[in-house]
Structures are given as structure tokens and as C-alpha cells.
Amino acid sequence: MTITMWQETDNKLYRKFRFADFSEAFAFMTRVAMLAEKADHHPTWTNTWNTVEIWLCSHDAGNTITDRDRRLAAAIDKLVA
Numbered sequence: 001m002t003i004t005m006w007q008e009t010d011n012k013l014y015r016k017f018r019f020a021d022f023s024e025a026f027a028f029m030t031r032v033a034m035l036a037e038k039a040d041h042h043p044t045w046t047n048t049w050n051t052v053e054i055w056l057c058s059h060d061a062g063n064t065i066t067d068r069d070r071r072l073a074a075a076i077d078k079l080v081a
């Protein structure tokens with residue numbers, strides 16, 4: 001997987017994940033979806049074949065970055081550590 005860290009842009013946490021193929025990317029998305037649902041905090045994301053891009057912000061805090069975003073980002077990081 002290509003490593004790029006979370007960046008703060010436009011009041012969002014952003015990170016790009018690149019995997020070997022679509023199957024690995026989608027398996028990752030499935031795991032993120034379960035984390036998100038458990039936390040009641042959901043990513044804005046895109047998937048193109050082996051690449052997943054994620055943006056995190058808190059709508060209920062005026063679309064800014066909060067601790068909920070930082071916690072979900074850290075939990076996502078654990079999936080790929």
C-alpha cells in the first residue's frame with residue numbers, strides 16, 4: 001500500500017489509500033464501514049479500482065474537524081498498520 005498521511009485541507013481530514021487491487025480496496029472499505037457505523041460517524045469517500053480517498057469532518061459541528069474525526073482517522077489507521 002502506498003503511504004500518505006492524513007492532511008488537513010478545507011476543514012477536513014483527508015487521506016488517500018492505495019492497495020494492490022480492487023478486492024483489497026473494497027475489503028478495506030468494508031472494514032471502515034463497520035467502524036464508521038459503530039462510531040455513528042461516516043466518511044465521505046471515493047473508490048477508483050485500487051484507490052480509496054477519505055475525507056472526515058463533523059457536519060453537526062459546522063463541517064469542521066473534531067475529536068470524532070481524529071478518533072475515526074486513528075481507528076482507520078489501525079486497519080492498515
Ligand SMILES: C[C@H](O)[C@H](O)[C@H]1CNC2=NC(N)=NC(=O)C2=N1
Binds near residue numbers: 042059060061
Ligand atoms: C444523526 C447522526 O448521529 C449524525 O448525522 C452523524 C452521522 N454521521 C456523521 N458523519 C460525519 N462524518 N459527521 C457527522 O457529523 C455525522 N453525524
